[in-house]
Amino acid sequence: MHDPIISIQGLNKTYEGGFQALKHVDLSIQRGEIFALLGPNGAGKTTLISLVCGLVNPTNGRITVDGFDNVKQYRQARERIGLVPQELTNEAFETVWNTVSFSRGLFGKPPNPAHIEKVLTSLALWDKRDNRLITLSGGMKRRVLIAKALSHEPRILFLDEPTAGVDVALRRDMWEVVRRLRDDGVTIILTTHYIEEAEEMADRIGVINGGEVVLVEEKTALMKKLGSKQLTLELHTPLSALPARLQVDTLTLSDDGRSLVYTYDGHQEEQGRGVSALLSVLNEEEILVKDVHTRQSSLEDIFVDLVKERS
Amino acid sequence: MNLYPVRSIYMAEMARTRRTLLQSIVSPVISTSLYFVVFGAAIGSRISEINGVSYGAFIVPGLIMLMLLTQSVSNASFGIFFPKFSGSIYEILSAPISYLEVVVGYVGAAASKSILLGLIILGTSSFFVPLEIAHPFWMLTFLVLTAVTFSLLGFIIGIWADGFDKLQIVPLLIITPLTFLGGSFYSIDMLPPFWQSVTLANPVVYLVSGFRWSFYGVSDVSLWASVGMITLFLAASLATIGWIFRTGYRLKP
Numbered sequence A: 001m002h003d004p005i006i007s008i009q010g011l012n013k014t015y016e017g018g019f020q021a022l023k024h025v026d027l028s029i030q031r032g033e034i035f036a037l038l039g040p041n042g043a044g045k046t047t048l049i050s051l052v053c054g055l056v057n058p059t060n061g062r063i064t065v066d067g068f069d070n071v072k073q074y075r076q077a078r079e080r081i082g083l084v085p086q087e088l089t090n091e092a093f094e095t096v097w098n099t100v101s102f103s104r105g106l107f108g109k110p111p112n113p114a115h116i117e118k119v120l121t122s123l124a125l126w127d128k129r130d131n132r133l134i135t136l137s138g139g140m141k142r143r144v145l146i147a148k149a150l151s152h153e154p155r156i157l158f159l160d161e162p163t164a165g166v167d168v169a170l171r172r173d174m175w176e177v178v179r180r181l182r183d184d185g186v187t188i189i190l191t192t193h194y195i196e197e198a199e200e201m202a203d204r205i206g207v208i209n210g211g212e213v214v215l216v217e218e219k220t221a222l223m224k225k226l227g228s229k230q231l232t233l234e235l236h237t238p239l240s241a242l243p244a245r246l247q248v249d250t251l252t253l254s255d256d257g258r259s260l261v262y263t264y265d266g267h268q269e270e271q272g273r274g275v276s277a278l279l280s281v282l283n284e285e286e287i288l289v290k291d292v293h294t295r296q297s298s299l300e301d302i303f304v305d306l307v308k309e310r311s
Numbered sequence B: 001m002n003l004y005p006v007r008s009i010y011m012a013e014m015a016r017t018r019r020t021l022l023q024s025i026v027s028p029v030i031s032t033s034l035y036f037v038v039f040g041a042a043i044g045s046r047i048s049e050i051n052g053v054s055y056g057a058f059i060v061p062g063l064i065m066l067m068l069l070t071q072s073v074s075n076a077s078f079g080i081f082f083p084k085f086s087g088s089i090y091e092i093l094s095a096p097i098s099y100l101e102v103v104v105g106y107v108g109a110a111a112s113k114s115i116l117l118g119l120i121i122l123g124t125s126s127f128f129v130p131l132e133i134a135h136p137f138w139m140l141t142f143l144v145l146t147a148v149t150f151s152l153l154g155f156i157i158g159i160w161a162d163g164f165d166k167l168q169i170v171p172l173l174i175i176t177p178l179t180f181l182g183g184s185f186y187s188i189d190m191l192p193p194f195w196q197s198v199t200l201a202n203p204v205v206y207l208v209s210g211f212r213w214s215f216y217g218v219s220d221v222s223l224w225a226s227v228g229m230i231t232l233f234l235a236a237s238l239a240t241i242g243w244i245f246r247t248g249y250r251l252k253p
């Protein structure tokens, strides 16, 4: 966990008018990872990205990008960053080729048609290179914004809701592009409302709500929590206490004694301690079951719980 | 200074001119020609010479100034207002460039257009009236300085404006009246004494006077007053732009 590529320390942002959009945010992004930032509308995701990219003035706090202060050494900091904004913004009358080449020059890089061609091809925009932006569909415009961000070969890519308004097939393609970038060593920070997108893509997941980062965790650790299932058994006659044989920490009796909740994952089944073992014990103890249902918690549940907890 | 970003901005802005060639170049030329027909030929023939210069020739520098000021302001203000309006300015603000580079790109392009326009109008006017340019070096100096200064002003207006109405209002309510009252079409000697002193508070008087001097060697105010005034303008505009970028005024929340 050393040498983060982006390090954010004690970042606060209060907008003019007094609204505090970020509250003391500390966050480190690791070199080469895909980091997914999740949070409800208005959580502060775009604000956070805008602060790193220099689009918004910080109230206080410090951001370094690859070791460079993003205010004092803005040139070094910014030339490493590509930004794909949330809103579709385009110079309507430019052609795809021109607008992408413009971005490369703007970031101080000498012209390199071969690179632009590679970027456009990877985003399936090569056929559209001479089209004016105004003639493109929404999904294509979003890909043009991605092409612009990649035109100057950034080491860090911010994708603010890259797949909003993009159809399923294209979303898959886009994930593929992101994976390839990661393989090339590009660090990627994306925001999304689609939990499955974070599950599919991210190495780490951060949840932001009400301007506070409420959780940052490895996806695999989160998935472990996710991997668990709950089996609820509605009992025919209430139990006052669990029989001795059933007193294990994976099994709990509800307060009214009417239901048993069994928490398990795939491993217990393999070891013969799973659902069937439980059922046969219940049978032997002559506990009659009225009804059963199972529930699998998802990232979404964790996310919703977290958000609810805080508000 | 990194030249790639400057060149990118400059070329993109010039490309926009080419796309809107009719509006950017042709229409000011047509409207200036109309001024010549009306003031120079129709009315001018009834007006006696001013300081030994025929009226038609007398108004040439004033007309060029009028176009230079209004076009510089409108070109530059639109150039920066549009990306702000469409949101694509995010890219400029997130790029690894200093504000100086942004300004050189945008203002350089706007000023280039105005200078080109001024030269085209000069060429057009030579078809209508006999022209002489006594001090070509000074003529070009005034042309360039005025174009740059008022493009800077336009840039400021483009950042300040938060709607198309405001974008129009400054040129319409301030620049045009000041230019018309700044001696574009008359020598301030022709005014009653009271209005002469009031007029001296109008900065455009100094620009028109200096520019006209470079043509005919006659002026309303001294050459150095003109040079001083335009330098003052330039410095004030630069200082304002420096402040805008330092504070992020109307650019960064």
Ligand SMILES: Nc1ncnc2c1ncn2[C@@H]1O[C@H](COP(=O)(O)OP(=O)(O)OP(=O)(O)O)[C@@H](O)[C@H]1O
Pocket: A015, A016, A017, A019, A021, A039, A040, A041, A042, A043, A044, A045, A046, A047, A048, A086, B253
């Ligand atoms: N320029 C601004 N001035 C004042 N308040 C702002 C400004 N920009 C954003 N906010 C406020 O800051 C909060 C965070 O906004 P932000 O755009 O960062 O949210 P977000 O997490 O990106 O939401 P979404 O998922 O809808 O994109 C919101 O309450 C918003 O109203």
Ligand SMILES: [Mg+2]
Pocket: A045, A046, A047, A086, A160
């Ligand atoms: Mg957002």
